[in-house]
Amino acid sequence: MKVGYIGVGNMGGPMCRNLIKRSNHSVTVFDLNPEAVKTCTDLGATAGKSIADVTRGADIVMTSLPMPRDVEAVTLGADGILANAGKGQTYIDLSTNAPSMVKKIGAAMAAKGVAMLDAPVSGGTVGAEAATIAIMVGGDKKVFDDALPVLQSFSANVIHMGELGTGTVAKLVNNMMAFCNAAAAAEGLMLGVTAGLDPHKLVQVISSSSGNSSAFKSFSERALSGKFSPPSFALNLAHKDLHLAMELADELDVPLPQGSATHNLQRMARRMGLGNNDSSAILQVYESVLKKTVKP
Numbered sequence: 068m069k070v071g072y073i074g075v076g077n078m079g080g081p082m083c084r085n086l087i088k089r090s091n092h093s094v095t096v097f098d099l100n101p102e103a104v105k106t107c108t109d110l111g112a113t114a115g116k117s118i119a120d121v122t123r124g125a126d127i128v129m130t131s132l133p134m135p136r137d138v139e140a141v142t143l144g145a146d147g148i149l150a151n152a153g154k155g156q157t158y159i160d161l162s163t164n165a166p167s168m169v170k171k172i173g174a175a176m177a178a179k180g181v182a183m184l185d186a187p188v189s190g191g192t193v194g195a196e197a198a199t200i201a202i203m204v205g206g207d208k209k210v211f212d213d214a215l216p217v218l219q220s221f222s223a224n225v226i227h228m229g230e231l232g233t234g235t236v237a238k239l240v241n242n243m244m245a246f247c248n249a250a251a252a253a254e255g256l257m258l259g260v261t262a263g264l265d266p267h268k269l270v271q272v273i274s275s276s277s278g279n280s281s282a283f284k285s286f287s288e289r290a291l292s293g294k295f296s297p298p299s300f301a302l303n304l305a306h307k308d309l310h311l312a313m314e315l316a317d318e319l320d321v322p323l324p325q326g327s328a329t330h331n332l333q334r335m336a337r338r339m340g341l342g343n344n345d346s347s348a349i350l351q352v353y354e355s356v357l358k359k360t361v362k363p
């Protein structure tokens with residue numbers, strides 16, 4: 068198959084490199100950052116000159132982009148994917164997008180005979196490198212089945228959730244839970260170290276106790292190192308995800324007291340100028356208030 072890949076940053080990069088390494092598909096890559104493109108062309112991909120270049124003639128075009136507005140611009144914007152795609156092609160969005168934006172793009176694609184799947188991913192950059200990430204997919208089952216071998220070349224856990232948009236809803240639920248876990252970890256670690264506990268022993272004991280979680284593992288590593296930059300998952304992107312979950316909850320009138328508190332905590336960290344740091348930088352809000360760090 069011919070695959071076009073747009074957006075090869077922290078997540079898109081390792082996913083695309085696994086696609087190149089673990090399959091025989093012919094891959095053409097486009098990103099605004101030439102260094103990111105080079106990491107893929109070094110492995111045999113072709114560098115596309117534009118979105119149009121990547122889209123024309125591809126069986127599948129994929130995007131992994133930061134914000135819903137970026138996905139909108141790349142798909143529906145002038146000389147974007149839609150303008151260059153035609154009947155029989157499939158577009159797959161791997162970004163964490165808004166369910167409403169997914170449906171808007173899907174309808175515009177369908178009107179031109181282009182199939183769409185929303186396929187957000189979870190597992191972080193470590194999971195993306197190891198091809199152990201989960202991909203939660205929404206869209207037509209036949210389109211999903213046809214695209215499955217391509218998705219499986221960079222993920223061990225591809226799950227069809229239902230109609231278009233359902234993958235994105237599952238992703239927003241997952242991330243809200245992960246961020247609430249991280250916020251609880253920040254409070255717990257600060258309480259423990261302020262009471263005089265050794266932070267390494269505290270992390271060790273929680274890691275084998277009921278307070279443990281997958282979010283705690285990556286969060287506690289960052290907390291103990293005191294290194295929140297460069298990000299593997301930027302706070303600005305985490306804040307975007309939680310904003311989208313809150314928006315969905317507003318639409319459905321579902322109360323989210325934990326999600327809402329965590330979203331405000333992320334906002335405090337952004338207001339401290341930490342938006343481009345890792346999402347675990349929410350800890351620095353507490354560290355700043357308590358004038359104490361988890362890092363010994």
Ligand code: NAD
Nearest residue numbers: 074076077078079098099100132133162163191192299300
């Ligand atoms: P990133 O900022 O590291 O990468 C985004 C890439 O898109 C960059 O290389 C950028 O140059 C490129 N880009 C932006 N606009 C473009 C355009 N108009 N044309 C071409 N390229 C463009 O972000 P990321 O962390 O890789 O996240 C990508 C998506 O994956 C986001 O929606 C994020 O929420 C989601 N996600 C991230 C993680 C993570 O751990 N980083 C995990 C799961 C999901």
